[in-house]
Amino acid sequence: MRKLIVLVLLAGVVAGCVPKQITKMEAFPNMYQNMPVTVLVLPPINNTTAADASDCLTTTLTSALGRVGFYTYPAMAISDILKSEGISSTEMLLNVPPAKFRQYFGADAVMYVTVDQWDTSYYVIGGHVTVGITYALKSTATGETLWKYRNVLQVDTSGQNSGGGLAGLIVQAVATAVKTATQDYVPVANQLNVISLNTVPFGKYHPEHGKDQNVMTVFEKNARFDESAPAKK
Template sequence: MKSVHPIWKCCLALLLITIAGCVTTPPFDYSLFRSHRPRSILVLPPLNQTTDVNAPYSYLSTITRPLAECGYYVYPVAVVDAYMKENGLPSAEEMHGVALKKIRDIIGADAVLYVTIEEWGQKYVVVQSITTIRAKAQLIDTVSGQVIWHGTQAVSQGSGGGGDPIAMLIAAAVTQMIGNVADFTHDLSRTANHGMIYNVDNGFLAGPYLPPQENEHCGEY
């Protein structure tokens, strides 16, 4: 079998890189979002795929503000959580199973935001400490049952000491000690939610309670 000349191998590699660089992400389809245009949103406690039991309610405490600032009425998450539990739905899984028609008839929400937390908290890579939050969400219209928006956001914060191994070890140890006292995930959750809602490419469209503006989206991120 005749071998391929090294020059042609290099040309092929460059061609593949060029083709990959030309591939673009298709624009987000807002047709359903525009046709339904919810005024009020109910946010259910997130499904938690991590081992951190505090993740769902820490996340909930940071989601209302960006949605409200985007121009939507958001049902108080603590009140919704308490109401669901008082009516025999003690877990997020059971709350997510409630029929949309029942949510609309009893609570009156135009749409429900369903969130799943995929990553939450610190992990250590060699001697570097990395705090990561990853969540995905779906906004579903309560009348049609259609998913009118969906998004995913991941935010990480790392700490290390540059290229000095000793400095990296010290930095990782300090971060671990501080992490036992301070919760970095709350601030990262706020950043993740802001990025997910305000992203100009695939975030939320401006809600009905936002003053008129040139940009159809909530803002820039």
């Protein structure tokens, strides 16, 4: 009997460690009520020390949105237009009402993206690359948030151990250092976009549009995060 109680308690602890998943409708009811067709993606806000993070991420966002059924404006063209108007960063647009993007571009929604992590970590026999992004999609008709998600992807760049002993460790360390230093962030960011945007209620041009309300692909902690708190790995 005592063993049974211990097993039940352990099962409860393990279950408590598993991230809770909820349906798309539970997480984003506003999206189903105000389903946008066209989305304008603003240049990402870069909160990291990687100078190229914003440009690298921009190249992956519109295609990822297209895969989940939305029409998107060419991201680089939007960036050039904003720069021509003297707007050099998205931070300058945070206080601009979303309705302005409907007025000037005809967009149904505008996406704000923040790069929280764009890091390379290397240690003696291991390493990894981490990309963390916060997304927010707002209606240009009502100004309300339709969808928001915060996610982190970590890719292991550890080299394969080619043998035992000190010699094997040295080879592994060198392989890890090379792989970590040459890791291309764009595929990592693209993979994170695909994973995160799969939680968005599918748009008009997706075959599952209007049929995915009960799909459980949303991690509750990623969708209902404290916006004032920093992103966690």
